[in-house]
Amino acid sequence: MTHSLPLTSHIVKPWLSQRAPDAHKGDFGYVLIVAGSRGMAGAPVLAASGALRSGAGLVTVGVPSSEVTAVERRLRPEAMCLGLPERQGTLDSSAAQTLETFIRKRKVTAWALGPGLSVNLALRSLVRKLMLWSFLPLVLDADGLNNAAGWAKWPSRKEGWPLIVTPHPGEMARLTGISVARLEEDRIGFATSFARQQNLVCVFKGHETIVTDGATCYVNTTGNPGMATGGSGDVLTGIMAGILAQKVRAFQGSASFEEKRQICLEAAATSVFLHGLSGDIAAREKGQMGLLALDIAEAMPQALRRVWG
Numbered sequence: 001m002t003h004s005l006p007l008t009s010h011i012v013k014p015w016l017s018q019r020a021p022d023a024h025k026g027d028f029g030y031v032l033i034v035a036g037s038r039g040m041a042g043a044p045v046l047a048a049s050g051a052l053r054s055g056a057g058l059v060t061v062g063v064p065s066s067e068v069t070a071v072e073r074r075l076r077p078e079a080m081c082l083g084l085p086e087r088q089g090t091l092d093s094s095a096a097q098t099l100e101t102f103i104r105k106r107k108v109t110a111w112a113l114g115p116g117l118s119v120n121l122a123l124r125s126l127v128r129k130l131m132l133w134s135f136l137p138l139v140l141d142a143d144g145l146n147n148a149a150g151w152a153k154w155p156s157r158k159e160g161w162p163l164i165v166t167p168h169p170g171e172m173a174r175l176t177g178i179s180v181a182r183l184e185e186d187r188i189g190f191a192t193s194f195a196r197q198q199n200l201v202c203v204f205k206g207h208e209t210i211v212t213d214g215a216t217c218y219v220n221t222t223g224n225p226g227m228a229t230g231g232s233g234d235v236l237t238g239i240m241a242g243i244l245a246q247k248v249r250a251f252q253g254s255a256s257f258e259e260k261r262q263i264c265l266e267a268a269a270t271s272v273f274l275h276g277l278s279g280d281i282a283a284r285e286k287g288q289m290g291l292l293a294l295d296i297a298e299a300m301p302q303a304l305r306r307v308w309g
Contacts, residue, residue, distance in 0.1 A: 004188050004210075004217040009307050011218070012273045015266045016307060017250065028057035029109035029245025032082075033238060034099065034130075036063040036116045038089025041070040043116025043142070046231040046293050048079040050238025051112075053300035054271070056245050059238075060106070062099060064091055090118045093125040103136060110137045110245035114144025115234040123147045134160025137244050137264060141166045141237040149174040154198050162213075162261045163200040164244070164268050166237060172204060192217055201264045203240075203272060205233065211269040213261050218269045222276025226288030227296065232279070235297045240271035277303040 005011070020027075031051045035044035044061040051059045058080075063071050065083035072081050082102060084095040103111070113130060117123055127147040131140070134157035140148070145167050148154065157163060169180045176183070176194060183190050184206075191204035196214030204210040209220040244267040251263060278299040283291055285299075 004219045007211065007218040007220045007269055007273050009273070012270050013307050013309075015247070015270045016304070018308065025057035027249060028055055029242070029249040030058040030060075030106060031056045031238075031241045031245045032060050032062060032103060032108045032111040033115070033241060034062040034084070034091070034111065034113045034117075035234075036061070036067050036071060037091070037118040038064070038067065040116030040118065041067055041074065042231060043234045044071055045074045046234035046297070047112060047115050047238035047241070048075060049294060049297040050235035050300070051242035052076060052078050052238075053297045054239045054242030054246075054274070055304070056242035057249075059242070062095075062102070064089060087122055090120060090123060091126055093122045093129065096126055096129045099130070100133070108136065109248050110139070110241050112139040112141060112237045112241040114141040115237055117143035117147065119143055119146050128155065131155045131157075131163065134158075137161040137164070137248055137260070139164045139166065139237055139240045139244065142171070142233065145171045145175060154200075156199070158199065158257055160260075162257070162264055163198075164203065164240065164264050165200055166203040166205060166233070166240070168205045168233065188212075188217055188219070201261065201268050203268050205236075209272050209276070211265065211272055213265045216265060220272050220276055222273055223279050224283050224288055226283045226291035227276070227279040229291060229293060231293030232296060235293050236271065236275045238297070239275050239300065240268060243267045243271045243274070274300065274303045274307070277306065281306075
């Protein structure tokens, strides 16, 4: 059995840093969230809310061009929106060129891919193409994972940044070909094995979420059943991209792949803990029944303050 550590505020606190008096938004990273499709305009909005509340300096959501108006109506005014090439309400594979130009021009620090994307052949091609971009740390979630399902070996990113993947049990089953029932028998073992085989950081969501890079494994201690609601995972994805962007921005000098993997592991573990803690704070204020994903995002500043003490 793989050895694991309980994820607590004592572990997380050293991975967070207070802001200097002369800090500016550029010190805290630029997050890009690629998400959404026709009928799924809420996913990028929720992810952006998580990224903003995590403390990211700048946040842009990239969505199919026909969905820009719907997303902008619901998006917090602090976030920006980027229209991307599409085909019938979902992103087209040609969006890769637009994204690469935007990422390099705007000096994006970290990004997330997947919430509400939908699944089709064009998206499978796009996701695989984007997964090859190891020059930028990436959180792959939801339909990002579903479009990647079925590949025996994912694109190698050993020359750059490792992936962070955030599957729930159903997505993990599609990724591994192992039934949900069997996965739940040994969540730590299967998550650790998958992270080791694919050389990435795996966040296996659920009760006592697992965070592992294949060597070190953390088991989360925060969260409650009220968080089992639509959009909660989208908020986590945004939080994770935001925390990751801040850690990458603060890292000075060149880094080996192992050092980059440690940064990703710390960012993922910190995000999972804070997401659960935010849910606990929101549940105490509003109750577990009827708790909304946005309630979790809005409680993030309180969660951060509680960890900092």
